[in-house]
Amino acid sequence: MWPVLLSISLVLGIWFRWRYKNRRLLEIAKKMPGPPALPLFGNALKFMCQPEEFVRVLTELIRDYGDVLRFWLAADLNVVVSNPDDIKLLLTNNKTSNKGPQYKYMADVIGGGILSGSGIAWRKHRKIATPNYGKRAIESYNDIFNKEVDWLVDKFKSLCKSQEIDIYKYIVQCTSYTVCQTLMGLSKEETMGLPHLQNLIDNSPTLYNIVFDRMTKWYLQIDPIFWLTKSSQQQKQFKQQMTDLSTTVLKLRMKKLADLDDKLYLMNTIEDSLKNTQLSVIDRFILSNELDSKELIDETFTVFTSSQEASAKISSFLLLMMAFHPTCQEKLYAEIVDVLGSEDKPITDDDLKQMPYLEMAFKEVLRLFPIGAMMQRTINEDIAISSYTIPAGSSLVVPVYHIHRDPRFWEDPDSFDPERFTQENIKKRPTYCYIPFSLGPMDCLGRYFGAKLIKTIVVKILQKFKATSNNHYKNLRVIISISATSLDGFHLNLTPREVE
Numbered sequence: 037m038w039p040v041l042l043s044i045s046l047v048l049g050i051w052f053r054w055r056y057k058n059r060r061l062l063e064i065a066k067k068m069p070g071p072p073a074l075p076l077f078g079n080a081l082k083f084m085c086q087p088e089e090f091v092r093v094l095t096e097l098i099r100d101y102g103d104v105l106r107f108w109l110a111a112d113l114n115v116v117v118s119n120p121d122d123i124k125l126l127l128t129n130n131k132t133s134n135k136g137p138q139y140k141y142m143a144d145v146i147g148g149g150i151l152s153g154s155g156i157a158w159r160k161h162r163k164i165a166t167p168n169y170g171k172r173a174i175e176s177y178n179d180i181f182n183k184e185v186d187w188l189v190d191k192f193k194s195l196c197k198s199q200e201i202d203i204y205k206y207i208v209q210c211t212s213y214t215v216c217q218t219l220m221g222l223s224k225e226e227t228m229g230l231p232h233l234q235n236l237i238d239n240s241p242t243l244y245n246i247v248f249d250r251m252t253k254w255y256l257q258i259d260p261i262f263w264l265t266k267s268s269q270q271q272k273q274f275k276q277q278m279t280d281l282s283t284t285v286l287k288l289r290m291k292k293l294a295d296l297d298d299k300l301y302l303m304n305t306i307e308d309s310l311k312n313t314q315l316s317v318i319d320r321f322i323l324s325n326e327l328d329s330k331e332l333i334d335e336t337f338t339v340f341t342s343s344q345e346a347s348a349k350i351s352s353f354l355l356l357m358m359a360f361h362p363t364c365q366e367k368l369y370a371e372i373v374d375v376l377g378s379e380d381k382p383i384t385d386d387d388l389k390q391m392p393y394l395e396m397a398f399k400e401v402l403r404l405f406p407i408g409a410m411m412q413r414t415i416n417e418d419i420a421i422s423s424y425t426i427p428a429g430s431s432l433v434v435p436v437y438h439i440h441r442d443p444r445f446w447e448d449p450d451s452f453d454p455e456r457f458t459q460e461n462i463k464k465r466p467t468y469c470y471i472p473f474s475l476g477p478m479d480c481l482g483r484y485f486g487a488k489l490i491k492t493i494v495v496k497i498l499q500k501f502k503a504t505s506n507n508h509y510k511n512l513r514v515i516i517s518i519s520a521t522s523l524d525g526f527h528l529n530l531t532p533r534e535v536e
């Protein structure tokens with residue numbers, strides 16, 4: 037009996053002490069609309085649902101409490117902001133340039149690289165990496181993009197014509213091999229020899245599910261409980277494999293750099309951005325001498341994981357949408373044939389620039405299926421927005437998925453309609469109701485890389501195949517697991533155009 041009473045008193049003592057220390061936060065939170073919160077848990081139990089239910093829970097909260105609402109995840113006060121102008125102000129503000137506490141669960145898996153990190157190290161590392169994500173660098177990746185996508189097209193040609201295939205698993209292999217040979221600077225042979233590569237490609241969706249589970253289920257945030265789960269074992273194994281892969285990449289690049297005479301010149305000259313095609317991101321991290329060995333491993337894996345899955349998912353969604361919407365597909369096909377004919381030729385930036393409908397369809401896919409479906413930032417100092425002051429110490433939540441489907445800005449928001457992105461229609465909406473790459477200092481570093489790779493994949497596939505599906509768009513089940521994804525995969529029939 038005594039131990040129980042003692043434990044209860046201890047918990048209550050901690051709780052009252054926390055409330056006293058955070059009385060200002062509590063006072064401000066009280067003025068914000070939001071669901072009633074339980075002692076200790078806050079509103080954490082609300083999010084204890086299946087991933088497919090998560091969208092509905094948040095939709096109801098936004099519907100019931102409006103553009104600014106608060107909920108508590110135990111001691112963490114979260115403020116959800118859905119007004120585009122407030123979002124612009126918040127995401128571009130220095131007072132929010134720290135990722136929120138939920139990113140810890142991402143860092144537990146992929147380490148504290150640019151994607152999950154914040155603070156001085158994040159700033160320094162982002163600056164080092166940036167030249168390789170710029171337009172000039174992306175232009176220099178042309179050959180590899182085309183070669184790898186040609187491999188993908190050949191793969192689809194070799195699969196049985198009448199068979200329905202889950203395209204994602206082939207596309208993600210193509211994007212992964214592309215990233216290794218561009219941002220990481222490896223040859224194809226070196227890429228194919230990387231330890232655990234296929235395993236890491238196959239298992240990264242599971243890992244994202246584990247991260248999202250921890251983000252949304254309070255009991256999995258208690259480490260000793262998480263350690264007892266199967267997910268914890270999977271995470272440990274994945275981390276080990278990821279470390280082996282990153283160590284191999286680093287060794288290969290260090291060996292190459294040892295033979296490169298003017299490497300420091302390449303890195304430090306004011307012409308750096310003109311010469312950036314000779315150094316990979318990994319080379320830059322090594323040559324900077326700013327990163328210790330753990331940071332080098334974390335950043336190496338971040339280069340991989342931040343890019344290959346996002347590109348593969350959006351390519352798959354775009355092809356799926358074309359299959360669900362044959363009229364849109366025919367319009368895009370006509371545009372492709374107009375620019376390229378049916379010739380097998382490498383796709384260039386100029387070709388892509390001449391495809392406005394492709395750009396519109398791409399944007400519409402990013403609207404419906406955002407990669408950062410929900411983002412969280414820590415508020416470092418009080419910030420006044422249109423209707424409230426968001427207090428220091430709380431977490432900002434930007435519900436991108438919901439803003440992208442908010443009926444105030446999007447007519448018939450769940451329907452797929454690339455015409456929303458004509459210049460004329462764009463002008464009719466507030467600018468920041470569409471933020472697929474986020475905004476401000478922590479925006480997506482790989483937007484040009486991703487856009488070009490995805491477009492190259494989609495154009496080359498649709499040039500050669502007609503995509504159809506046995507399913508209908510209205511039956512598509514979308515879930516949020518960090519990014520929006522299709523619960524049932526990406527199944528398509530690809531019929532070669534020449535046999536039509």
Ligand code: HEM
Binds near residue numbers: 471472478483
């Ligand atoms: C169309 C595909 C993509 C979309 C829609 C997208 C979207 C995003 C979004 C919304 C964020 C912010 C996430 C957050 O703050 O929680 C982000 C961050 C990031 N993305 Fe992308 N991404 C895409 C592809 C890529 C690719 C291909 C790369 C790499 C080549 C990449 C590299 C990164 C990195 C490094 C960050 C972290 C930036 C930072 O925190 O400083 N992304 N991306």
